[in-house]
Amino acid sequence: MKVAVVGATGMVGEVMLKVLEERNFPVTELIPVASERSVGKTISYKGTSYKVVGLETAVSMRPDIALFSAGGGTSLEWAPKFAEAGTTVVDNSSAWRMDPTKKLVVPEINAHVLTKDDKIIANPNCSTIQMVMALNPLHKAYKMKRVVVSTYQSVSGTGIKAVRQLENEIAGIEGEMAYPYPIGKNALPHCDVFEENGYTKEEMKLAREPQKIMNDSTFSVSATAVRIPTAGGHSESVNVEFENDFDLSDVRKLLSETPGVVVQDNTATNSYPMPIYAHNKDEVFVGRIRRDETQPNTLNMWIVADNLRKGAATNTIQIAEYLVENNLV
Numbered sequence: 001m002k003v004a005v006v007g008a009t010g011m012v013g014e015v016m017l018k019v020l021e022e023r024n025f026p027v028t029e030l031i032p033v034a035s036e037r038s039v040g041k042t043i044s045y046k047g048t049s050y051k052v053v054g055l056e057t058a059v060s061m062r063p064d065i066a067l068f069s070a071g072g073g074t075s076l077e078w079a080p081k082f083a084e085a086g087t088t089v090v091d092n093s094s095a096w097r098m099d100p101t102k103k104l105v106v107p108e109i110n111a112h113v114l115t116k117d118d119k120i121i122a123n124p125n126c127s128t129i130q131m132v133m134a135l136n137p138l139h140k141a142y143k144m145k146r147v148v149v150s151t152y153q154s155v156s157g158t159g160i161k162a163v164r165q166l167e168n169e170i171a172g173i174e175g176e177m178a179y180p181y182p183i184g185k186n187a188l189p190h191c192d193v194f195e196e197n198g199y200t201k202e203e204m205k206l207a208r209e210p211q212k213i214m215n216d217s218t219f220s221v222s223a224t225a226v227r228i229p230t231a232g233g234h235s236e237s238v239n240v241e242f243e244n245d246f247d248l249s250d251v252r253k254l255l256s257e258t259p260g261v262v263v264q265d266n267t268a269t270n271s272y273p274m275p276i277y278a279h280n281k282d283e284v285f286v287g288r289i290r291r292d293e294t295q296p297n298t299l300n301m302w303i304v305a306d307n308l309r310k311g312a313a314t315n316t317i318q319i320a321e322y323l324v325e326n327n328l329v
């Protein structure tokens, strides 16, 4: 496979290169792509150095697959150009996610919807991926009615500029700001931009994407997204109301039998998911599983995952693997 990584110098791009290597994805030629600022820089992959190229050059090299993580504008403009050249694009930005002609895929849930004709495939939002990984098996068993989620999101979800802002604040250095306020010792109820309805774009992604991935619009999601000064992963407090009642031990069993999900839930040993331990892992960790005692058939849980791994790079590469394994590319 000739594989282009668009945004190879960014936070997600770097993890993509790592995950491609770790999973031994069948790369015969790697094409690292970034903005004009980075053209000519070298990237190391499996001990070999590759020169970063621009988008125009990358299209002309006709890769089999292009893994995009270079922002929505780049995806909107360039994904169709790659697709026209015969490349299958898996895109990490929000550009194509809600486009009804594009598939939005978490492989464990809906890879089966993919066909050879899908030339631009969307990777869901990082906070959505970890949430639906835990919700999907429970929805199948008990049928969800309503989800209320509050997120505690890592600065790595905003990109390199935000990680630098936090590092600068910790070191007492004045530097470029990725957020409108300091993030160290702070919590910003503001992820991505505000929409007209008072919610942020991130909150609306959490509200809309799960229905598309799970191909079911019978449940609703209400979200509050908050940025906190962590770097290893996103955490989510999730309250789910089901149509049918559940047994807590069955919930734990169902989740622990779900591929890609790890249950860490033992209050006696202070065992629960945390971003510092989810960091650099591909799994989604679920804990603090308990009944909401204020209304029937309702569950509370705490979900943590590395947003750069399962929330971005790993999910993207799992999609690419599915395409290769099923001769769809």
Ligand SMILES: NC(=O)c1ccc[n+]([C@@H]2O[C@H](COP(=O)([O-])OP(=O)(O)OC[C@H]3O[C@@H](n4cnc5c(N)ncnc54)[C@H](OP(=O)(O)O)[C@@H]3O)[C@@H](O)[C@H]2O)c1
Pocket (backbone or CB within 6 Å): 006, 007, 008, 009, 010, 011, 012, 013, 033, 034, 035, 036, 037, 038, 039, 055, 068, 069, 070, 071, 072, 074, 092, 093, 094, 125, 126, 156, 157, 158, 159, 160, 161, 307, 308, 311, 312
């Ligand atoms: N961070 C996350 O957890 C996460 C999760 C899911 C999805 N995403 C999405 O992934 C994308 C990248 O996020 P990130 O966190 O990796 O950001 P980042 O660290 O800021 O990296 C951005 C990357 O895009 C490249 N780029 C920027 N403008 C470009 C242009 N005009 N043409 C070509 N390349 C360009 C940059 O190249 P230069 O180095 O040359 O500037 C860099 O490689 C975004 O769309 C984001 O929404 C991020």
